[in-house]
Amino acid sequence: MEQKPFKLANELARDCIHLGDFPLCRVLLMNDRQYPWFILVPRRADVQEIFHLEVDDQQRLTRESSIFAQWLSDSYSADKINIAALGNMVPQLHIHHIARYTMDAAWPGPVWGASPAIALTQEDAEAFALKLIELHQLPGFVPA
Template identity: 65%
Template sequence: MFKLAGQLASDCIVLGDFQLCTLLLMNDAQYPWFILVPRREDATEIFQLSVADRSLLMEESCLLAEKLKDAFAADKMNIAALGNVVSQLHVHHVVRYRKDHAWPAPVWGKSPAVSYTPELLNERIGKLRAVLTNGFTFAESCP
């Protein structure tokens, strides 16, 4: 049975589900930073997914990246599946701006996370609600 890794659960806000993946928001207000987690038990690498799941992961990732780029007017989308700290398979989708704090370096470890204020959290999720209208179900607990 699938269970979200503890570190992801503590660092993120669960937003909802695509067909394959759960969508999380990293609780770091410095960047619009989203994470897709395929709901497959014990998956740590993309190649461990079935061919059908790999294809679905790519579709969901591309759809999310396109919607995020438009909704947040990104200069660049950083998409990565590292897993060095949390081994559970997850794919980061970070909206980047040439003027953000970490540019052009990766966001990891650049500065301590800044938790969302309720206002900024509602604004970020509102932008997401406006663009994720098909194939995604927001969690009941999502603000």
């Protein structure tokens, strides 16, 4: 049986910037300057839940998420790393990785719905470019 090709959900394509890919996951940056907010999306068609993935992909997802979360924590000196797969608004399986600070606008609550997104600026992009150099060194990551 032929597998359907992976297609990124329209909402994620609209709201995020594609940074690159791990062997399993597409790595996205949420276009919101209020938080270092990234999303990992397994590149598998029609997957809504982690348990829908094959066992090998479940394990790969866990590894890629852990590697990414460690980089996020180290790079942003966060007080807490939030990792979540909700899917209430976008059913495609996607895992949020957000660096949180006790002084951020939504602390201690969730970032969803706390305030409207504020688009990244050119200055944000330039500062982020330095972080990308570190991201590109993660095992298996291939820049977009």
